[in-house]
Amino acid sequence: MSAFRAELTKMRTVRAVPSSLLATVAVGGAGAVVFGRALRGQTPFDPIFASYYGLTLAQVALVVFGVLVIGGEYATGTVRTALLAVPDRGRFHAAKAAAVTAVLAVVSLVTVVVAFVAGQWALGPQGVGWGDPHTYRAAVGAWLYLVLIGLFAFGVATVVRTPGRALGLLVPLLLLGSQGLGNVPRVRTVTQFLPDAAGSFIMHMAGVPEDPFVPRAYGPWQGTGILALWALAALLAGHLALRHRDVR
Template identity: 50%
Template sequence: MNSPLGAVVAAELTKIRSVRSTLLVLPLTVVLSAALAYPVGRSLAGVPNVDPLFATFYGLTLSQLPLVVFGVLLVGGEYTAGTITASLTAVPRRGLFYTGKVLAGLLTALGVSAVSVAVSFVAAQMGLGPYRTSIGAAGVPQAVVGAWLYLALICVFAMGVATMLRGSAGPLAILMPLLFLGSQGLGNIPGLKTVTQYLPDQAAAVIMHLTGPEGDPRFGRDVGPWTGMGVLVLWVVLSLGGGYLVLRRRDA
């Protein structure tokens, strides 16, 4: 990588490999994906009208949390440890520094997400037994790609939030309850669903078959699979944009 951006990305990837606190959380995403997918699949095997993709990706509602922690620590850890000053001294162009860090986080998250989705799919199908689906079945490739992108994008979203709040504790205090409660039913409360269905995890849940069919008054959503992913992308763009504005305008 001879370009300035390439050099920054390489440096940030080196940081990821050398900081134990950020590196240790990544395997948890893979382990939780497999550990949750099999029992969920087994518990739903034979349930009338069960969607095998719901069983496949339901565990991601919890296994996403280590990736969120990784995204927060990747940025917030620099503020907590005080190394952000040294980083910005080494790369004084803040836009270049920020882009390189985000790309390094995204590349890492895409790799971890690919493995997590793969093991989740295999484990869930083993649990479902004769009720399993196949990778070539209708709707499955779209759901698999959507789950892969979701995990990576939610990590980058967390990076933007951590940059805006310039630390780790605040972002984790907001994101962990939000994503956990949202995934565990907040988005299905009738009085709240009109708004909460457009939260990042709720909008993207459609493509992973974690919502009810369209028109379902409780579990359905008003957006389609790729529209929901578009809503998530918008959240990511807003998060990263807000993070850049804070990084550019405030001292380290």
């Protein structure tokens, strides 16, 4: 527990961390208003995804958070000091991962609520309420999506160690990979299994029939499961890298 509290304290001392978390909420809410206004009056459309489409941009701020939490320590060399305080590398990684998860859970919850309220307000009479079908499922899915994407970024950054390398890998993957290449029919069968493509599927109102442009070979919850596997694999790889590799 002391290692967990220490990790939370360290996060507050990194100047870019609070900024990235605030940016997540701000971009999520602003994106919901922009896309809600753009879709207002159109039919047919998915009113729930109108709120959450902006999360594809807000996730970049969470990726920056996940990368800086560990990558920043490698970049400055303070990871060596941290390991002197907590020599057990498994415990050190577990405490940091737990602290990252806790912060991601809170920030993601606030972002999802703000995005939903802002997006439905922007849609006006075409908006839906919390009691409408699929709303809670999409909200829970959006929350899980942000948490898991953040953990995936944390795991990748633990493996590659430097923030520049981690962001250079993750940002193109999340913004240009499945979203860009996913529109190419010949590669769509592969890109649908990339982290963001799989995890974001649950944020739609319904299943495959509501998303004919990018058909999936799985359902909404299965897509979340695929993203969870990506995050778990990244965390495990980071754990092994930290335990068995020189931190210099």
